[in-house]
Amino acid sequence: MSPFTGSAPRTEDWRHLRLTLDQGVATVTLARPEKLNALTFGAYADLRDLLAELARDGSVRALVLGGEGRGFCSGGDVDEIIGATLAMDTRRLLDFNRMTGQVVRGLRECPFPVVAAVHGAAAGAGAVLALAADFRVADPSARFCFLFTKVGLSGGDMGAAYLLPRVVGLGHATRLLMLGEPVRAPEAERIGLISVLADEGQAGAEAAALARRLADGPSLALAQTKALLTAELDMPLSAAIEMDASTQALLMTGADYAEFHAAFTAGRAPRWQGR
Numbered sequence: 001m002s003p004f005t006g007s008a009p010r011t012e013d014w015r016h017l018r019l020t021l022d023q024g025v026a027t028v029t030l031a032r033p034e035k036l037n038a039l040t041f042g043a044y045a046d047l048r049d050l051l052a053e054l055a056r057d058g059s060v061r062a063l064v065l066g067g068e069g070r071g072f073c074s075g076g077d078v079d080e081i082i083g084a085t086l087a088m089d090t091r092r093l094l095d096f097n098r099m100t101g102q103v104v105r106g107l108r109e110c111p112f113p114v115v116a117a118v119h120g121a122a123a124g125a126g127a128v129l130a131l132a133a134d135f136r137v138a139d140p141s142a143r144f145c146f147l148f149t150k151v152g153l154s155g156g157d158m159g160a161a162y163l164l165p166r167v168v169g170l171g172h173a174t175r176l177l178m179l180g181e182p183v184r185a186p187e188a189e190r191i192g193l194i195s196v197l198a199d200e201g202q203a204g205a206e207a208a209a210l211a212r213r214l215a216d217g218p219s220l221a222l223a224q225t226k227a228l229l230t231a232e233l234d235m236p237l238s239a240a241i242e243m244d245a246s247t248q249a250l251l252m253t254g255a256d257y258a259e260f261h262a263a264f265t266a267g268r269a270p271r272w273q274g275r
Contacts, residue, residue, distance in 0.1 A: 005056055010053060010057075011049065011050070011053060014046050014050060015042060015046065016030075016031075016032070016040065016042045016043035016045075016046040016047075017029060017030055017031055017043065017046055017047065017050070018031045018068075019050065021059075021060070023215070024059060024060060024061035024062065024215040024216075024219075025060075025061070025062050025063070025064065025208070025211045025212055025215045026054055026060045026062070026063045026064070027063070027064045027066070027208070027211075028047075028050065028063060028064070028065050028066075029066050029067065029068050030043070030065075030066070030067040030068065030072075030073050031068045032068075033067075033068045033069025033070065034069075035074070035077060036067075036069070036070060036071045036073070036074035036120075036121060037067040037068065037069065037071065037072065037073040037074060037126070038073070038074045038075065038076065038077035038078075038080075039073065039075065039076050039077060039081070039125055039126070040077050040080045040081065041080070041081065041084075041096070044099055044100055044103055045099060047103045047106070047129075048099060048102045048103050048106060051103070051106030051107065051110055052106060054110065054112075055106070055109070055110040055111055055112075060112055061112050061214065061215035061219040061222075061274065062112050062113050062114075062115065062211040062212070062214040062215040063110070063112060063113070063114045063115070063211065064114075064115050064116075064117055064204075064207050064208055064211045065107075065114060065115070065116045065117065065129065065130075065133060066116070066117035066118075066203075066204055066207065067119075067120075067126075070120050070121075071119065071120025071121035071122070071126075072116070072117075072118045072119060072120060072121060072122040072126055072130065072142070073121070073122060073123070073125065073126025073129060073130075074121050074123050074124070074126055075123045075124020075125045075126045075127070075147060076124055076125050082151065097157075100125065100157075100158050101158055101159060103129070103132075103158070104128060104129075104132045104158045104159045104163075105159075107129070107132040107133060108132055108159075108163075108230050109227075109230070111223040111226070111227070112214075112215075112219065112222070112223060112226075113134040113135065113211075113214045113222055113226060114132075114133040114134050114135070115133060115134065115135045115136075115137060115207045115210050115211045115214070116129065116130040116133035116135065116136045116137065116207070117137050117138075117203045117204045117206070117207035117208075118130050118136055118137065118138040118139075118142045118144075118194075118203055119138065119139050119141050119142055119201070119203045119204070120141050120142065120143070121143055121145070122142065122143070122144045122145070123143075123144075123145040123147050123182075124145070124146070124147040124148065124157075125157070125158060127144045127145060127146050127147075127160075128146070128157065128158040128159065128160050128163075130144065131160065131163050131164060131167065131193075132158075132159070132163060134226060135195040135196065135207075135210060136193065136194050136195045136196075137194075137195060137196040137198055137203050137206045137207040137210060138185055138188065138189075138194045138196070138197060138198065138203055139185070139197070139198045139199065139200055139201060139202055139203040140185045140186075140197070140199075140200050141185070141200065142184070142185045142188065142194070142203070143182045143183065143184045143185070143188075144176075144182065144183045144188055144193060145180060145181070145182040145183070146160055146164070146176050146177050146180055147180050148160070148177070148180065149177070149178060149179070149180050150180040155176075155177030155178055155180070156177065160177060161173070161177060164176060164177060166233060167192060167193060168191045168192050168193055169191070169192075172191045185197060196210065216272070217272060218256045218270075218272045218274070219272065219274035220251065220254060220256060220274050220275060221251060221256060224247050224251060228240075228243060228244065228247060231243065254275055255273050255275040256270070256272050256273060256274070256275060259271060259272065259273065
């Protein structure tokens, strides 16, 4: 995403979520606990726009995505979205589905690692938001459920059919997307859907600690690693190796590469600059 901005000011007030910034770590909290953080049209749009703003900001080096209350996110609001989409024409429906996909693209393409802090339900679109993160830190209460076929829609929603097989393998992805059955934390960890299984009630704290560790690291190197992981999913090996070589050559001209050598020579920890 380009860092260049137009004349519009930075958004200070987000109606459908809560944002805090702390020394390079952005924490985005879905804040509709009375509805298990069910997503509305406005919530999707806020997430889409916020991710684009943070990507251009330049000061964010890691992001934590979590949910307030009893769960992470129960997916799209049945009344406010499903009821409304029944009255939409094809063009409006396509606009809506493209918008939800833009949220996932924003999570995958933003130039910093995203850590999802999952407790309780991560269902439907909520499960895909967690899936699109770079890390999923979950406590034992977490349960993932890709519900789309349960409402008569394709399980391949918001990029789920692309991302899930690459995380858990085709066999598990087929079962999860076709049957829509919940996957609780122990199985989710076993099949690779959970990156870190935290103690009860500690997913938020563990996710914050991981985000701080990432933010304090070589942010440019991490951003390029994320970009390569996404870009090379569908490349032949020869193209991937060439992209790796070009990326490494560029990073070798950077300040962080020189700083590592200086720190190693001096016997001290590197002071990463993200350049």
